Amino acid sequence: MTTAVTTAGPKIAPVPPEPPPAEPNYLNVSYSLWSWLTTVDHKRIGLLYLISISVFFVAGGVAAGVVRLNLLSPDGAFVNEDTYNRAFTGHGVLMLFFFLIPAVPGVLGNFLIPMMIGAKDLAFPKLNLASWYVFMVGAGFGVWALLAGGIDTGWTLYPPYSSRSSTSNVIPGVFGVFISGFSSIMTGLNIMVTVHKMRAPGMTWGRLPLFVWSLYATSLIQLLGTPVVAITTVLLMVERVAGIGIFDPMIGGDPVLFQHLFWFYSHPAVYIMILPGMGVISEVLTCFSRKNIFGYHAVAWSSMGIAVVGFLLWAHHMFVAGISFYSALLFSFLSMLVAVPSAIKVFNWTGTLYRGSITFQAPMLFGLGFVVLFVIGGLTGLFLATLGTDIHLHDTYFVVAHFHFVMVGGMVLGYMAGIHFWWPKMFGVMYSDWWSRVAAAIIIVGFFLTFVPQFVLGYHGMPRRYPNYPAEFQVYNVMSTAGASILGLGYLLPAFYLPLSLVFGKKAGANPWSATGLEWVSPSPPPLFNFDEANMPVVVCGPYEYALGVDQLGRGLPPGPGLGEANDPASKSEAPAAPGPMKKETEVVG
Amino acid sequence: MANPHTTPATATPPAAGHDTHGGHGVIGHVDSPGLLFVVFLVVIGLFAANVAMSTSGALGKYTLFAQLAIGAVQATFVGLYFMHLRHGDKVVVLTALASVFWMGILFVLFMSDYMTRNRVMG
Known part of the structure; x- marks a missing residue:
């Protein structure tokens, strides 16, 4: 159903009273370490993932710091070439396999998917806990590889170097990747089944929040792609250990075969990383612009389109x-x-922002940063998809910059937006508004300063992964390292003000952002099974009815922080219609 | 901790014999252990045949095709018996076929490289 509405409408539903705090909630129902390590509550498992991946993010960041500091000097500032190889490999392996891939599905997906669809838990709670343990076992092997001296192959693990020549700890590292892949499959399977089977009454596919759609598409990639890389890593280990010729041409193998199999997963894996971030952005942009999403179905189906098309283009990594x-x-x-x-999403997000009542809390700043940086990352991807330009740019810093614009500028900012958006729901407290805005600004500025010079470096021919470079490239490398320092400072700030908010933060209400999703119906932090047992949610409308000013249960929205009644669309009945051609502000979906 | 939402309200006692349904709508123990063991032996036997074929080279240029055929038969046995696709409903079978289709994408695009690699442009 599509219904045109305007900003000047009556207040159609009263604002419900603030629900009483849940006693007990999922945080205080028990305190022992054992209760956390054996929990099957999706929210607690989400927090287990949050703690784990935060550790790996810090470790990966330290490795990146080593790389950037060493590149201050054309001849390498302070580590030798072998250590440099291990540093950038450690950065890649940790960030990709143990942070980016599990970040949003593991933390926010686990925590929010059941709440968003009106369920009490994921479909397979024990499998959910198992997925975290499997992830930690895989990560344990990865840590073993790093503590034993690291891997020097690059995160792409290309043979024959990785299978024949490298003397570094390839086997434990690859085995860790292999094991953690199963965790990814388990999480994807759980989310997929949950979305199919456990939606609340009235929660039709056309009323699912776009975050759910994006994680559904992500789960599809995880289920279909991860087994391929799992088998590929097994074959690599078999070749390295047993000398059976699969990828090494010296013993009858084909190294390009590895690249085909590796990228068949690893290119879609980029979408495993970015699609959940896109889902977060759809939630954040609508909330902080007080607008219904522009083109709900287009955004939802573009997630599926990315998931499907993303499987068809892996060999652009192999043009040379x-x-x-x-x-x-x-x-x-x-x-x-x-x-x-991808462009469909960006255009629809832009359409959502158009004439919105935009406020710039931290989630929105991160969200807007995501859109800008993802656009740059996506467009520079087209340079690399074009045969001629790719031959010039392949394996240069241009690729590094493009990839980081998508992965850091896109995914990490999406993750930060999500953490800041749902932090009040997860812990029932508000963090420092000022410091969080400062952190968002510093991260975005630091990011630009870090990676824009790398586009220039790459275009002028500086290869990636080289520890040395001609002296004329030094100024760009110094700029990039300075930017990385600023970026690091930006990342440090949330590490302080978010934990501090747990002690000093103001109590958050059930719906501090005046958002429309089902997750905001429950008290903050939520009770054990998310919703009041006697009053399970019945969904009556789409997920972004900001124009009508109602949540998915059809109830009025409370005013958001700093917004007040003036920004409540439902309270604009007395306001004169805004000038301009656009009277149909939005659509009602579902 | 128990989760009432995923715990069936009324547990259905498993019926004797075949085609029992568990509380989660999952078909369990549909094939007897004896049958599964026989299938296991068949799969292992095919594996041995495949290894023997690769070392003997008796089929010459047809060895690869024979080995792929054996692998396909093995995968079919695993799908039908160990993954219970024989008793799966249409959605389950469709899902399995979709994954085969997905693997087809890998093979087709993959072969687009291998089968044209030695052709010269122009």
């Missing part, structure tokens, strides 16, 4: 690896296709 010209042409064309659903 010796694949056939015909195949390269095909993959170049297919690579262009993924720009379509």
